Amino acid sequence: MATKFPTAQELDRRVFFDARVELDDGYGNTEGGFSERFEVWAAFRSRGGSEAVQAARLEGRNTFxxxxxxxxxxxxxxxDWRMRDKATGNAFAVKIVDAISDARWVYLEVQTGVAA
Known part of the structure; x- marks a missing residue:
């Protein structure tokens, strides 16, 4: 029977979380970038994929x-943060954050193929 929350064995992927920051480009302008904040173990569960048409192209998106x-x-x-998989280097845009429903877990919905 599947449980709602992950087991210790499911926390098998190491991920980084990066916060958005404003960086000075040295010419008096600022540009958006990301700064690594911390690294934790995570459990991924696939939520399926979708396709979107952007600029007359079909783009695949995976949601986890x-x-x-x-x-x-x-x-x-x-x-406005992003998550990166340490093993693959893939970046994910954080779409939903639920840190309230359960005191032990933070649930995130992340997506590939979109801007972080």
């Missing part, structure tokens, strides 16, 4: 439900 243990760091995650 991700569980991380609740901590002072993980409760800071916001929807």
């Amino acid at each position: 439900g991700v569980y991380v243990r609740s901590s002072s760091e993980t409760r800071q995650i916001a929807t």
Whole structure:
């Protein structure tokens, strides 16, 4: 029987979380970038994929439900952050953050193929 929350064995992927920051380009302008905040173990659960037409092209998008243990760091995650898989280097845009429903877990919905 499938459980709602992950088991310890499912926390098998190491991920980085990056917050959006404004960086000075050295010429008096600022540009958006990301700054790595922390690294944690995560459990991925596929939520399926979709396709979107952008500029007359079909683009694939994969959506994942991700569980991380609740901590002072993980409760800071916001929807303008991005998540990176340490093993593959893939970046995911954080779309939904639920740090309230359960005191032990932070649930995220992340998506590939979109801007973070």
